[in-house]
Amino acid sequence: MSPETVLSVGGRALEITLLLAAPLLLVALLTGLIVGAFQAATQINESTLSFIPKVLAVAATLVITGPWMLKVLVSYTRELFDSIPGLIN
Secondary structure (H helix, E strand, O other), X not given: OOXXXXXXXXXXXXXXXXXXXXXXXXXXXXXXXXXXXHHHHHOOOOHHHHHHHHHHHHHHHHHHHHHHHHHHHHHXXXXXXXXXXXXXX
């Protein structure tokens, strides 16, 4: 296996990882910003007020985007398994 092939497979794996993590991270970021603005406006400094909405928003995003994420991951895994004979030679 050549170094170019290893870099190609590794780069594709990183792309898939970023693609799958991006929706969850963006929702957590936006929820944190909204809750932070709310806490700053009302001067409520309760730690659970910032944690619980993030967990609920990320869980809802996972429920909504979960089938798509699973499809992308299974597709990449099949693509990787199908390329094993070509990678060995």
